Amino acid sequence: MTSLRQLLAHNMKERRHILGLSQAKLAEKANISTHYVAMIELMRKFPMPEMLEQIAKALDIEAPELFSMPPSPAGNLRKLHKAVLSDIQSTLEKVVTKTIQDTVAAVIDAHIKDLKK
Numbered sequence: 001m002t003s004l005r006q007l008l009a010h011n012m013k014e015r016r017h018i019l020g021l022s023q024a025k026l027a028e029k030a031n032i033s034t035h036y037v038a039m040i041e042l043m044r045k046f047p048m049p050e051m052l053e054q055i056a057k058a059l060d061i062e063a064p065e066l067f068s069m070p071p072s073p074a075g076n077l078r079k080l081h082k083a084v085l086s087d088i089q090s091t092l093e094k095v096v097t098k099t100i101q102d103t104v105a106a107v108i109d110a111h112i113k114d115l116k117k
Helices: 004-018 023-030 034-041 049-058 063-067 073-116
Strands: none
Touching (some): 004 023, 004 063, 023 034, 023 049
16 A cells, blocks of 8 residues: 555656656745755655645645545556547547438439439
């Protein structure tokens, strides 16, 4: 089981890397010391709620996101599967609709030509 310290350390590092922030830059944005950021990421310190809010703000996220579990590979696979199925369904609907429209238009054109004869 993952501890809150592990989640916090992982999510802080992950978000910091996504934003391209060094520990020093994050510390500056959160108005805390670089050493304190390092200690949190090494799971040696655990910040108070007010500090968590400052860190979250510096990382452009809400404080609860600091403790969210990373998605599992199976969860990601399910999301991908749903997205692919949705794309296939959407494409099929467009193709079928276009085919029906083209067929109806061709039948109408043929009947009009027959009526003109």
